[in-house]
Amino acid sequence: MPMTMNERPLSPHLQIYKVELPMMLSGLHRITGIALSVGSLLLVAWIESAVYSAEAFATLSRFLGSFIGQLMLLGWTFSLVYHSISGIRHLIWDTGGLLEVKQIHSSGKIVLVVTIVLTVLAWILGGGFPGGAL
Amino acid sequence: MNHKYRTPLSIARGLGSSKDGLGHWWKQRLTSVALVPLVVWFVVSMIALAGQDRAQVLSWLHSPFHAVIFSLFLIVSLYHANLGLQKIYEDYVQARWLQLSSSFATHFAAVLLGFAGVFALLKQAFGG
Numbered sequence: 001m002p003m004t005m006n007e008r009p010l011s012p013h014l015q016i017y018k019v020e021l022p023m024m025l026s027g028l029h030r031i032t033g034i035a036l037s038v039g040s041l042l043l044v045a046w047i048e049s050a051v052y053s054a055e056a057f058a059t060l061s062r063f064l065g066s067f068i069g070q071l072m073l074l075g076w077t078f079s080l081v082y083h084s085i086s087g088i089r090h091l092i093w094d095t096g097g098l099l100e101v102k103q104i105h106s107s108g109k110i111v112l113v114v115t116i117v118l119t120v121l122a123w124i125l126g127g128g129f130p131g132g133a134l
Numbered sequence: 135m136n137h138k139y140r141t142p143l144s145i146a147r148g149l150g151s152s153k154d155g156l157g158h159w160w161k162q163r164l165t166s167v168a169l170v171p172l173v174v175w176f177v178v179s180m181i182a183l184a185g186q187d188r189a190q191v192l193s194w195l196h197s198p199f200h201a202v203i204f205s206l207f208l209i210v211s212l213y214h215a216n217l218g219l220q221k222i223y224e225d226y227v228q229a230r231w232l233q234l235s236s237s238f239a240t241h242f243a244a245v246l247l248g249f250a251g252v253f254a255l256l257k258q259a260f261g262g
Contacts, residue, residue: 009139030222037215044208044251050191051254057188084173087166094163122177126184 201259
């Protein structure tokens with residue numbers, strides 16, 4: 001191999017790297033992105049069943065109202081809210097803003113708090129969980 | 135550009151990686167910006183539709199406004215999801231055959247879901 005290949009920068013070794021909030025949030029952005037991609041299957045299934053089949057719609061509604069279904073919907077709501085708020089943080093970074101280390105830590109905490117508040121709010125407004133309205 | 139990290143061949147060619155990194159990055163930002171208002175619309179709509187029966191959902195979908203915005207939301211979010219998943223395969227999947235087949239499958243699934251979803255939305259909008 002040519003010499004130049006040896007000097008390339010390496011990613012931090014995760015096993016010995018101190019876990020900090022920004023790196024966890026970065027990982028969470030990707031994980032919620034994957035969850036939302038899988039969730040798009042459910043969304044299209046919901047549209048198809050609504051338009052084509054009363055029976056399929058009833059089955060899907062029953063599943064979404066079950067404990068596992070509600071848990072999935074809660075995870076979906078959280079993923080959508082987190083990925084959106086965190087995505088806005090990424091867009092701000094792209095303009096060159098909030099890139100100081102201190103700001104990265106503080107904006108990360110803000111993203112988490114806003115995500116939890118909005119997720120709970122959406123969940124309450126949508127009437128999820130207690131009665132299993134869905 | 136720091137030449138320390140480039141191979142002699144790539145310096146001689148002077149073309150960068152000659153792949154589509156910038157185009158991918160740009161499309162990801164474009165769809166992100168478009169999704170900000172679309173996601174707000176989607177969440178508000180899903181809250182409004184939660185607990186409604188099929189007839190109510192169908193009459194809601196009958197509105198041209200909802201049909202158009204829902205179609206846009208579906209297309210832009212599937213496009214955005216596809217872009218993101220492609221990067222994840224490039225970053226984490228080592229075996230070339232698995233990376234390529236995941237890439238193809240995701241492209242196909244995104245297009246299939248988009249067409250099936252939009253077709254159903256339009257069918258309902260044009261009168262069920």
